Amino acid sequence: MTTALITGATSGIGRAMAVALSEAGYDVYAMGRNEAALKRLQGEHPRIVPVAMDVTDRDGLEALLADLVVDVLINNAGMMPPLGNFADMKVADIDTTLEVNLSAAILLTRLVVPQMRERRSGHIVFTGSSAAHAAFPNVAVYSATKAAIAGFAAALRADLSPYGIRVTELVPGRVETQLYSAILDTEARAAMYAGNVAVQPEDVAKMVIALLALPASADVTRLDIMPTRPTTQSGSK
Structure with a gap:
């Protein structure tokens, strides 16, 4: 594999993976x-x-994929809506x-998988979240x-899998990124990452390099990466 397409690559996990x-x-x-930034x-x-x-941008994605051969697709782009009770x-x-975190990833994947199936090779990676697997308040739609x-x-x-295409869900816990930058002030973000115990974007990127280097016969289906010292079961804080 030689070509990788990564979404959400301007900062955080996406940028680290691109590098x-x-x-x-x-x-x-x-x-x-x-x-x-790009x-x-x-x-x-x-x-x-x-x-x-x-x-x-559906038209833009279709135009981009018209002639681009993609060996590794990393659906990393995502956003966190304002924290709060779902009722509000x-x-x-x-x-x-829903559009950014889910629909866009599904559409982009649909544009890429036919060429991978034809070549009978490829790897698709999704940046998920521990919020998908453990419940906690104020992030109901993000978790969904x-x-x-x-x-x-x-x-x-x-x-x-019958075509030799691998699919991996990354499940990070608390990672020090810009995900909360638009919804939390500087003081709140500093408190969130106090003690320097959060996972770093570069940590996730190293794991991606490792799973891509596995033999084609092996697929890491789900990769959880949590802080060594989480205070919750989900590793979210």
């Missing part, structure tokens, strides 16, 4: 909305090709969360989208 894959010899197509990333890592695009959640935030990704990944694996 790690580039350094491992992959030609990386890094997708995100922040064109300036260009800086390319300047630091010439094997990275910036793709300034919103993951919900805005319908617009529900719609956006990640649980749906978990179910989709499992069923997709059943569809594609």
Whole structure:
């Protein structure tokens, strides 16, 4: 495998994976909305090709995949809606969360898997969340989208494994990223990551490199990566 397409690559886990894959010899197509950040990333890592695009842009995705051969697809783009009780959640935030975290990943996967099936090879990775597998308050819709990704990944694996295509669900706990930057102030984020015990994006990227390096006959179906010292069962805080 030589070419990887990663969504949500401008920061956090996506950026770390793009860098790690580039350094491992992959030609990386890094997708995100922040064109300036992608260009800086390319300047630091010439094997990275910036793709300034919103993951919900269906026409743009179809045009991109018309001629692009993808060996590794990493559906990493995601967003966290404002924290709070579901009864108070805005319908617009529900719609956006479903579109970004779930619908876009399914559509992009649908655009890529026919070529993988034809070649009888490929690896699809989804960045899920411990919120899909353990319940806690104020993130009901976010949890729903990640649980749906978990179910989709499992069923997709059943569809594609006869063709030698691997599917992996990443299940990180508390990772120090920009996921909460739009909904928590600086003080709250500092408290969240106090003690330097959160998983780092680079930690997740190293795990991805390791699972991609496995023999084609082996598939890591679900990869949980939690802080060594979590205070909750989910590893979320």
